[in-house]
Amino acid sequence: MNKKSNRFETEAIRTQLERTEFLEHTSPLYLTSSFIFEDAEDMRASFTEEKERNIYSRFTNPNTTEFVEKVCQMEEAESGYAFATGMAAIFSTFAALLESGDHIVSARSVFGSTHTLFTKYLPKWQIETTYFDVTKPETIEGCITAKTKILYAESPTNPAVDIIDLDLLGNIAKKHNLILIIDNCFATPYLQQPIKHGAHLVIHSATKLMDGQGRVLGGVTVGNADLIREIYLFARNTGPALSPFNAWTLSKSLETLAVRVDKHCENALKVAEFLESHHKVNWVKYPFLKSHPKYDVAKKQMKLGGNIVAFEVKGGIKEGREFIDAIKLCSLSANLGDTRTIVTHPASTTHSKLSEKDRLEVSITDGLVRISVGLEHVDDIIADLEQSLG
Numbered sequence: 001m002n003k004k005s006n007r008f009e010t011e012a013i014r015t016q017l018e019r020t021e022f023l024e025h026t027s028p029l030y031l032t033s034s035f036i037f038e039d040a041e042d043m044r045a046s047f048t049e050e051k052e053r054n055i056y057s058r059f060t061n062p063n064t065t066e067f068v069e070k071v072c073q074m075e076e077a078e079s080g081y082a083f084a085t086g087m088a089a090i091f092s093t094f095a096a097l098l099e100s101g102d103h104i105v106s107a108r109s110v111f112g113s114t115h116t117l118f119t120k121y122l123p124k125w126q127i128e129t130t131y132f133d134v135t136k137p138e139t140i141e142g143c144i145t146a147k148t149k150i151l152y153a154e155s156p157t158n159p160a161v162d163i164i165d166l167d168l169l170g171n172i173a174k175k176h177n178l179i180l181i182i183d184n185c186f187a188t189p190y191l192q193q194p195i196k197h198g199a200h201l202v203i204h205s206a207t208k209l210m211d212g213q214g215r216v217l218g219g220v221t222v223g224n225a226d227l228i229r230e231i232y233l234f235a236r237n238t239g240p241a242l243s244p245f246n247a248w249t250l251s252k253s254l255e256t257l258a259v260r261v262d263k264h265c266e267n268a269l270k271v272a273e274f275l276e277s278h279h280k281v282n283w284v285k286y287p288f289l290k291s292h293p294k295y296d297v298a299k300k301q302m303k304l305g306g307n308i309v310a311f312e313v314k315g316g317i318k319e320g321r322e323f324i325d326a327i328k329l330c331s332l333s334a335n336l337g338d339t340r341t342i343v344t345h346p347a348s349t350t351h352s353k354l355s356e357k358d359r360l361e362v363s364i365t366d367g368l369v370r371i372s373v374g375l376e377h378v379d380d381i382i383a384d385l386e387q388s389l390g
């Protein structure tokens with residue numbers, strides 16, 4: 001792999017596979033399920049891993065290797081493995097590292113399918129999870145038992161945009177000898193690098209800002225080489241690998257991550273400021289607004305505030321739904337981190353099955369709206385929100 005610089009933007013563009021005899025400028029797509037061996041000895045040495053080379057695209061493929069290498073450089077991680085989706089990365093990471101009887105301590109505000117994994121599937125293998133409230137980090141140590149192996153969190157959280165102090169988590173993990181895993185999907189490595197704060201592993205849904213254009217699904221786990229080795233062996237044998245085509249697409253997307261995320265954040269801050277000044281809005285949560293309860297922590301660990309803005313429309317579920325119905329330019333979609341601005345109302349959609357009490361425990365009030373601010377002209381985004389608020 002070529003490497004020309006230690007600067008984020010240059011690494012994102014100039015980290016690429018060795019050129020072939022055709023001297024292509026950009027990396028080609030290796031759309032092949034397997035690779036051939038020279039002879040019996042080559043085959044033997046490849047399977048015993050005496051030789052580092054591609055064997056089968058469920059294990060490795062040049063395009064996935066290039067994508068993983070870029071993410072490792074961005075996160076300053078030793079090693080990594082790429083998955084078909086963010087959830088495949090999350091499930092495989094837990095499945096590879098945990099055994100029956102192990103215990104997880106996790107923030108309660110985690111992505112919905114991660115919550116389902118913790119509460120429905122991992123208990124089938126006697127793996128239990130205790131949740132802590134992200135707004136009460138002083139309660140974390142009280143959740144830890146002799147069986148706890150993993151400490152898990154997202155920051156910023158989905159959908160309420162709460163922030164947790166990564167240094168604090170790093171210190172707790174160190175003190176109790178836990179594996180700290182951070183889902184860094186909302187921030188991207190351009191804004192925040194959890195390994196610098198003590199995380200052992202970092203997970204991404206590459207489907208979000210990494211692709212950034214709403215095209216492909218993907219996931220990746222990077223971090224400590226010994227842990228990644230376990231995850232790789234699990235994945236190699238169970239098959240959640242990222243496809244070469246999606247890896248190729250994602251690797252190209254990373255070339256523009258920095259410029260895209262800069263612009264997303266610029267637009268998001270303007271949207272957040274507009275909402276904060278609107279009379280039909282109760283409150284706005286955006287990491288780089290001074291009114292965010294963890295503004296100082298966000299400033300300490302994030303380069304910019306990200307592209308997700310949460311706010312509460314005055315009223316409740318009815319007013320939240322009316323706001324969504326009046327939207328004209330923005331999209332109503334379950335995705336986030338796209339060039340297109342996306343608006344969602346969690347209480348009547350993604351979190352409608354939760355009781356009001358459970359929703360409030362993860363800061364989802366009836367009028368909460370989540371905006372994934374895109375790259376359209378910010379005046380057009382704001383005009384749409386303004387006419388929808390009425």
Ligand SMILES: Cc1ncc(COP(=O)(O)O)c(C=O)c1O
Binds near residue numbers: 183185205
């Ligand atoms: C924070 C977070 N983690 C993980 C995921 C899962 O990613 P995927 O949809 O690629 O499986 C999502 C999806 O929205 C997410 O928002």
